Amino acid sequence: MAGILEGKGVTKYFGGLAAVHNVDFYVHEGEIFGLIGPNGAGKTTLFRIIAGIYAPTSGQIFFRGKEITGRKPYEICRMGITTTHQVVRPFLDMTVLENVLVGAAFGRGWVTGATRDVRKEAMRVLEFTGLAPKANVLAKNLTLPDRKRLEIARALATRPVVLLLDEVIAGLNPTETLQTMQLIREIRNQGITIVMVEHVMQAVMGVSDRIMVLNYGEKIAEGSPQEVATNPQVIAAYLGTSLAV
Numbered sequence: 258m259a260g261i262l263e264g265k266g267v268t269k270y271f272g273g274l275a276a277v278h279n280v281d282f283y284v285h286e287g288e289i290f291g292l293i294g295p296n297g298a299g300k301t302t303l304f305r306i307i308a309g310i311y312a313p314t315s316g317q318i319f320f321r322g323k324e325i326t327g328r329k330p331y332e333i334c335r336m337g338i339t340t341t342h343q344v345v346r347p348f349l350d351m352t353v354l355e356n357v358l359v360g361a362a363f364g365r366g367w368v369t370g371a372t373r374d375v376r377k378e379a380m381r382v383l384e385f386t387g388l389a390p391k392a393n394v395l396a397k398n399l400t401l402p403d404r405k406r407l408e409i410a411r412a413l414a415t416r417p418v419v420l421l422l423d424e425v426i427a428g429l430n431p432t433e434t435l436q437t438m439q440l441i442r443e444i445r446n447q448g449i450t451i452v453m454v455e456h457v458m459q460a461v462m463g464v465s466d467r468i469m470v471l472n473y474g475e476k477i478a479e480g481s482p483q484e485v486a487t488n489p490q491v492i493a494a495y496l497g498t499s500l501a502v
């Protein structure tokens with residue numbers, strides 16, 4: 258498996274606080290790479306750096322071997338890296354279909370021009386994510402689980418090569434959790450590389466090929482779910498939280 262996304266010495270300061278500090282990472286093409294760590298560990302900040310929302314204070318990000326550090330979010334999205342948002346923020350007064358159309362119209366397909374049938378693409382994504390029956394519902398009238406699904410659908414509609422999922426499972430009930438875990442596996446089976454941040458251990462341990470652990474902005478462990486779950490430093494960072502696989 259080739260490397261598709263790489264970070265070298267990635268650091269981000271907010272004033273005097275090192276939210277992410279000297280983090281190296283390497284994501285293989287086609288894998289599900291889990292990113293875990295206690296609240297405030299720097300996970301969302303790292304996603305935002307990868308997506309171009311924040312410029313790192315220092316360090317570099319590479320996509321398919323090419324440096325993308327400091328590129329604009331829309332450029333990075335068109336190259337094929339899309340992130341969902343931890344606090345979901347759909348266009349509330351637009352329907353589910355319209356929200357997904359935005360992703361389809363402005364994502365990676367954008368450069369191929371106006372001849373594409375974006376509506377058909379958006380409907381395909383809605384079928385795939387199970388949201389098709391709600392295509393005409395206004396986003397503001399969706400339940401939280403459906404809003405989270407819409408967040409995934411909007412991201413998928415941009416036709417990502419690498420999809421960054423920020424806590425798409427937290428807050429779901431056990432049945433919805435299993436459905437979303439299955440959806441994540443199906444997305445990967447389509448050839449999309451996934452990096453997922455998640456606090457629900459059972460979910461992230463269950464779907465990830467490898468996991469990286471951040472604590473106070475620093476990488477403290479990396480390895481298979483089994484390896485990180487039994488790592489004493491990781492257990493100490495979570496203080497009493499069960500990491501049983």
Ligand SMILES: Nc1ncnc2c1ncn2[C@@H]1O[C@H](COP(=O)(O)OP(=O)(O)OP(=O)(O)O)[C@@H](O)[C@H]1O
Pocket residue numbers: 271274276294295296297298299300301302303343
């Ligand atoms: N825009 C910002 N300005 C100042 N400080 C910030 C900003 N964004 C994040 N931080 C701080 O950086 C640190 C890392 O935050 P981040 O949101 O990346 O953590 P996280 O691992 O995603 O946490 P959680 O699991 O709670 O979502 C925290 O101390 C946070 O308060």
Ligand SMILES: [Mg+2]
Pocket residue numbers: 300301302343
């Ligand atoms: Mg976060």
